[in-house]
Amino acid sequence: MTTTTAPPPATHWATRAWNAAGLIVTAIIALLWLAPLLWAANTAFKPEGETTLIPLTWWSENFTWEAFEKTFIQSNMLRWFLNSTVVAVGVTALVLITAAMAAYGFSRTRFRGKGAVFAFVVAGVMVPPQVLVVPLYDEMLALGLVDTYWAMILPQVAAPVMVFILKKFFDGIPHELEEAARVDGASQWRIFWQVVLPLSRPALAAVGIFTFIFTWNNFFWPFLAVSDPDLMTIPVGLATIQSSYGLRYAQIMASAVLGGLPLLIAYVFFQRNIIRSIAHTGLSGT
C-alpha cells in the first residue's frame, strides 16, 4: 500500500533542491522536538553531582543506572504502572463494548424514539468532562466509590464521541452482507458480533487506541478520585515526585523517563496502525 504522495521523479535540480530543503527543515524541527526527551534521558543517567554543572555538558565520564535503581526502590512506580494498566484496560474494554453496541443500535436497528435518543447522545459530545469534576466528586462520595478503581474507571466510560465515530463507520458498511445473514436466520446479536464487528476492525482499533492513550494519561479526574497512594496511576503518582525528591534531578528525570516509557514502547508497535485507522475512520474530517 503506497499511501504517500510521491513527488514526480527528480528529473531536474529544482525538485532535488526542494526535497533537500524539506529534509533539512524536517530534521531541524525533529531535533527541537527530540531535544527535551534526550536531555531528560541524559540527566537520568548522570550521577546526581553532575546534573547541575554550568555550562551544562551532554557527556559524562560517569554515566550510571543509579538514579533508576533508586527510583525503583524508593517510589511506587511498579504499583502505579499496575494501577494505570487496570484503569486503562478496564475503560478501553468497557468503551469498546458499550460504544460499539450503542453504535450498532443507532446504525442498524429500528425502534420508536431512536432519533431522539441519538440526538440526546450526540449532544453529550459537547459536554466537557473536566468541567464536571465537582458534581462528579459529589456523586462518587454519595456512591461511596471515592478511593476505588471504580471511581477512576466508570466516569471515563461515558464517551459519546466514540459512539458517534463508530456509528458513522457502521453506516458506511454495505447492508448486503447482513441481509444474507438475516435470511439465514441470524439474530441481531449474531449479526452484530459476526458480521459488523469483524468488518469494523480499523474503527475499533482507532477508538481503542485513543481511548487507551487518553485514559492512561488522564490526570485531573484520577487525581481527584483517589488519594490512596496504592491506587495512584502513573500520572497522579508522578505528580508527587517533584516535591518528594527535591533537588535530586537525576532521580526526577529517571522517574519521568520510566513514566513515559510504556506508551512510547507501545507506539513503536502500533505506529502504522494509528495513522491508517484515523484515515479509515474519518476522524480527520475527510
Add this chain to the structure above:
Amino acid sequence: MATITAPTPAPATTPAGRRLPPWRRVPAGLLFTLPFLVFYVAFLVWPTLSALYLSFFNESLTGTRGEWVGLANWAEMFGDSAMWASFGNTLYFTLLTTPPLVVLGLVMALLTNRAMPLRWLWRMSFFAPFLLPASVVALIWIWLFQPGFGLVNDTLTRIGLAELGWLTEPELAMVSVAIATVWWTVGFNYLLYLAALQQIPQHLYDAAAIDGAGWWQRLRSVTLPMLRRTTGLVIVLQILASLRVFDQIYLLYQGTGGPGFAARPILEHVYTTAFTNFRFGYASAISTFFFALIVAVSAVQLKLFARKGPDR
C-alpha cells in the same frame, strides 16, 4: 398498563400471540444502546444537571446539602475579580497555543507526507511527546526551564542572549506553559493532518503536474482546499482543548497559579474553590458558566463533525 390487547400487531407478542417476558418487550435496538446509556446518564448527564442544581446552594462540604441561596453564587461570580482574571488567563492561553498548534501540525504533516529518508524517525519525533502523561511533561519542562543549568537558558546564553525567568516572571508564566504545550500536543493535530493528506487522491496531483503546476501551486490549488474541512475540525478541537487547560499548568506551577497567579486558568480556579476552600456550590456556579461557553464552541465542532463529506 393494559395495552397488550392493542389491535395493531404489537411488538410485545410473538407471532403466536404468546406474552413475552418483560425484558423481551423492550425493542432489541434499544437494548443495544442501553449499556452505554446507563453510563452516559449516570456519569455525564446527571453531573451536568447536578452542577446547575448545586450552583443554587451554599454547599460548603460535600455530602451535606447546604441551604438554598438562590442566585447568590451567580451574583458573586460575576463580581469575582479572581474568576475574571483566570478567565482572561484561559483565553490568553488559548490565543497563544491555537495558532502554532494548528500551523505547526500542518507544516509537519506536509513535510513528512512523502517518500524521504528516515521518515519513521521524523514522524516519531513529532508524535512521541503526545504520548507522555502531563506529569512527565511538567517534570521535563521544569527541568528545562531552570535558571543557569536548564537546557533552555543554557542555549540562550550560548548564542549570546540573556537568560529568562521562564517560570518566575509573571509576563512569561503563560508563554512558558504555551511552549511546553505546543511541544507536547502538536502531535495529535499532526496525525489528523497526516491522515487527511493521505486521503487526497493522487490523480489530483497528477492532473496538476500535467498542467505544469509547481510545488507551491499544487499546495495552493490541491492540498490546502482539500484540507479545508480537516482544518476547521482541528481549529475547533484545539480551541476546545486549550480552553480546558488544567493539568500541565497545575503541575508546572505545583498548584500555585504561577507567579502573581498569572497562569491560573479557570479550571484551576474551580478546583481551588471546590477542593481547597470547600465551596462546592460556588465552584458549581463557575463550572456551569464555563460549561455554557464551551458548549457554544462545541456546537460548531458538532456541525463540522456531522456534516457529510464529499464521497470519494
